[in-house]
């Protein structure tokens with residue numbers, strides 16, 4: 001038995017291998033009951049690797065059951081097998097689908113609710129960088145988040161018999177300021193911020209019982225970073241490769257675990273709605289947006 005602590009909330013959790021004995025299993029079960037997200041059901045898009053994998057794991061570590069959605073079937077199966085070993089097979093559900101398809105995503109939400117008996121936490125995380133195929137970038141990064149948010153509300157809002165809950169939409173630092181080597185990516189991430197803020201206000205006024213927040217990390221250590229300087233994805237901005245590299249050096253590269261701990265803050269802090277949490281090497285802070293007056 002290995003006892004570890006989530007650095008964010010100091011919630012104890014137990015990692016349990018298949019060879020553990022009865023009393024240890026009982027202790028593991030009792031510890032799970034004490035966790036902050038015990039009894040909660042989460043759904044994460046783009047869960048197979050990178051940040052989505054980190055978000056899924058921190059949700060599991062804090063007691064939630066998690067539906068893992070990804071277009072990458074092979075990667076999803078590898079992750080599901082690893083999670084089964086660590087947390088037990090009944091804690092996750094693997095659903096292969098693309099956020100570009102209304103039908104596939106709708107089906108995945110329904111299967112999650114049918115399997116786990118409800119839905120409390122949704123993380124719209126799937127995203128790509130592709131300045132060449134810019135329509136696909138918009139389709140996944142912005143349209144996929146809109147689709148995921150609307151489906152989440154259908155299942156979670158109280159007027160539909162849902163339990164309420166929280167949606168975290170993954171934007172970026174490039175959703176708050178320009179990443180000059182990736183203007184389409186920048187536009188989609190600004191779009192995620194604008195859409196989520198408006199939806200958060202609507203949710204509050206309509207009393208849906210659902211909080212909607214945005215996560216805005218700087219560069220993080222995932223395979224997406226290779227897109228910054230690849231011919232295939234940088235498109236006409238490949239000549240700015242040097243500037244992009246310099247920016248990455250200046251900003252630094254975040255560990256996935258650090259981004260995941262800040263994601264958990266947005267999930268658990270019930271005072272936060274319509275807020276963007278910016279995560280940088282020097283720390284995390286909530287964004288102050290300009291106040292508009294009529």
Ligand SMILES: NC(=O)C1=CN([C@@H]2O[C@H](COP(=O)(O)OP(=O)(O)OC[C@H]3O[C@@H](n4cnc5c(N)ncnc54)[C@H](O)[C@@H]3O)[C@@H](O)[C@H]2O)C=CC1
Nearest residue numbers: 046048049050051071072098099126127172219220222224
């Ligand atoms: N890595 C970074 O520096 C940062 C990433 N982000 C954002 O975090 C999110 C996750 O990115 P990373 O983990 O870094 O990238 P990643 O490339 O490591 O993982 C993305 C995952 O999304 C999946 N995916 C891609 N298209 C999909 C689709 N159409 N439907 C379902 N799943 C799909 C991929 O198969 C993959 O498993 C993205 O929205 C990205 O824009 C934000 C700030 C920094």
Ligand SMILES: CC/C=C\C[C@H](O)/C=C/C=C\C=C\C=C\C(=O)[C@@H](O)C/C=C\CCC(=O)O
Nearest residue numbers: 129172173174177178179182218219225227228
């Ligand atoms: C392209 C794929 C790689 C990563 C995408 C990911 O979402 C990460 C984004 C990280 C950084 C975004 C930067 C945004 C920059 C700005 O807001 C600029 O206005 C500021 C530019 C330079 C500031 C230099 C300085 O004074 O520190």
